[in-house]
Amino acid sequence: MALDDRHWFSEPFGDEGIAFSLKIRRKLHEKQTPFQKIEVFETERWGNLLVIDGCMMLTSRDNFTYHEMMSHPVLFTHPAPKRVLIIGGGDCGVLQEVLKHPGVEQCVQVDIDEGVTRAALQYFPELCTANDDPRAELRFEDGLQYLKDCAVGSLDVVIVDSTDPVGPAEGLFGESFLRDVHRALTDDGLLVQQSESPILHVDSLIRDLHQAMRGAGFTRLATLQFPVVSYPTGWWSATMASKGADLTRFRENDAREADLGTHYYSADMHRAALTAPPFCQHRFTEQLRKR
Numbered sequence: 096m097a098l099d100d101r102h103w104f105s106e107p108f109g110d111e112g113i114a115f116s117l118k119i120r121r122k123l124h125e126k127q128t129p130f131q132k133i134e135v136f137e138t139e140r141w142g143n144l145l146v147i148d149g150c151m152m153l154t155s156r157d158n159f160t161y162h163e164m165m166s167h168p169v170l171f172t173h174p175a176p177k178r179v180l181i182i183g184g185g186d187c188g189v190l191q192e193v194l195k196h197p198g199v200e201q202c203v204q205v206d207i208d209e210g211v212t213r214a215a216l217q218y219f220p221e222l223c224t225a226n227d228d229p230r231a232e233l234r235f236e237d238g239l240q241y242l243k244d245c246a247v248g249s250l251d252v253v254i255v256d257s258t259d260p261v262g263p264a265e266g267l268f269g270e271s272f273l274r275d276v277h278r279a280l281t282d283d284g285l286l287v288q289q290s291e292s293p294i295l296h297v298d299s300l301i302r303d304l305h306q307a308m309r310g311a312g313f314t315r316l317a318t319l320q321f322p323v324v325s326y327p328t329g330w331w332s333a334t335m336a337s338k339g340a341d342l343t344r345f346r347e348n349d350a351r352e353a354d355l356g357t358h359y360y361s362a363d364m365h366r367a368a369l370t371a372p373p374f375c376q377h378r379f380t381e382q383l384r385k386r
């Protein structure tokens with residue numbers, strides 16, 4: 096059945112022989128910034144849809160799984176996160192989740208493209224409720240350069256919520272950037288980075304990212320798996336990295352007692368997200384449950 100592009104937005108995943116489509120009512124916004132093309136559509140059943148360079152970034156209806164899983168697992172794994180840095184995250188959904196943690200004293204968000212945040216403020220205001228939190232600082236610059244300038248040991252948690260590793264985000268998956276992250280983190284500091292789809296990338300991008308993280312000096316890795324309906328295959332991941340901390344252990348009681356108002360994250364889902372199915376276990380050996 097050919098989908099009429101007047102009524103459907105489709106994102107083909109080229110060489111994977113798949114595509115994902117959402118039925119749309121109309122286009123609400125289009126802007127070509129110096130960095131990327133930003134579009135927003137009104138969909139029939141999924142609220143608004145944010146697209147960057149033809150790739151679905153989020154919908155009003157399904158973004159919660161991603162924003163919660165990019166924030167709460169790493170924050171509950173850290174013993175006492177106070178200083179958090181988000182690279183990317185221009186839609187402000189991760190910022191909103193991070194600032195639900197009362198112990199966080201500062202969250203700097205560095206996105207290269209202010210056009211994304213402007214679009215979020217207009218079409219996804221429900222994601223921007225923490226933008227005026229006194230602990231939040233929004234900066235619009237290249238995350239690669241920002242990390243080069245970061246003071247040694249100045250951060251507790253770094254969250255890389257970037258677009259796919261092409262265009263401005265390509266360097267964010269490289270060893271040089273990850274070495275700058277390693278240097279900016281304290282000894283018990285943690286990194287979490289969106290690491291694409293396990294069913295597509297366990298033996299490509301995820302393998303390469305693990306390699307780059309180890310090359311940058313991180314010694315423990317754990318890849319979380321969770322659903323994101325509007326991402327390629329609907330099966331997504333985020334990889335945490337530490338300088339030695341066991342990433343399969345987290346502040347479970349705090350996670351159970353916290354009243355974060357989450358719709359996907361819970362202590363049980365955190366534990367489940369660390370579980371690797373057999374086809375991934377050769378890659379995620381560190382997080383296999385001790386017998």
Ligand code: SAM
Nearest residue numbers: 183184185206207208211237238257258263264
């Ligand atoms: N969750 C989405 C995903 O997984 O594709 C990404 C969300 S967010 C919209 C991605 C952000 O990364 C964009 O706003 C983009 O501007 C930003 N970005 C890309 N390269 C960057 C860089 N080098 N420094 C800072 N932000 C960057």
